[in-house]
Amino acid sequence: MVRRPGPPVSADPEILFHEPGATLWWLAAGPVAAATMMFIQVSSGYGWQPLLPGVFLVLVTGFLGLQVKAARIHTSVELTPEYLRQGAETILISEIVRIYPEADGPELPAWQASRALGELTGVPRGRTGIGVKLTSGRRAQAWARRHRQLRIALVSVVEREAA
Structure with missing residues (x-):
């Protein structure tokens, strides 16, 4: 069983991007x-x-109610300056090295074959993947419904972390 670190504990983390996963x-x-x-x-x-x-x-x-609860657990997204949470998996921003550009053209970029962040087997339906390069050369896909807003926020946080 892989144990993922939870979000770092802070008094009031600044949430840069949030999607609840499902509506009540x-x-x-x-x-x-x-x-x-x-x-x-x-x-x-x-x-x-x-x-x-x-x-x-x-x-x-x-x-x-069960479906909404499951969606809120497994397809929610939260980005703060310290971490990115995708479903039940949390990765630190310091683990993200690069954000790959959007896929354009008929050729699929290599990052689209990478694993999706979170515990699901792929990018959840209705969401779009965002290629990320992680430490030690690993690749993965972050995802969100509002993927363009997440991409903008991720790029700014990763650039801020690298500087």
Whole structure:
């Protein structure tokens, strides 16, 4: 088992970039499903029977709650001047040597075959990879939905660290 260091403890770290991974608005689907089921029951003549809408409320909200919690753990991103956290993996900024340029053209750059940071097997769906060169010549992919903003913040932090 690989043990990754957690974020350094500081009083109030300056967060330069943050993505939560998933929005809590998905949890509204449970009450919407229950209200829809209630509407179907009432409009079809069965009257007000709360058991089935209650089951929909509990099951849909519970299932989506688990999904949102998992997404918030595994696909969240946080960048501070000291560390970059991708999901449950945290790397120190001092371990990042270089940020590779964006991929352009039909040829895939070598960094796109590198492992994605975080404990997932690849770059999460809906996110775009950013090539990073780590100490000892290793390559990896940082990722985010708003990858351009993360790239700008990463470049500035890595340049500041190198200076």
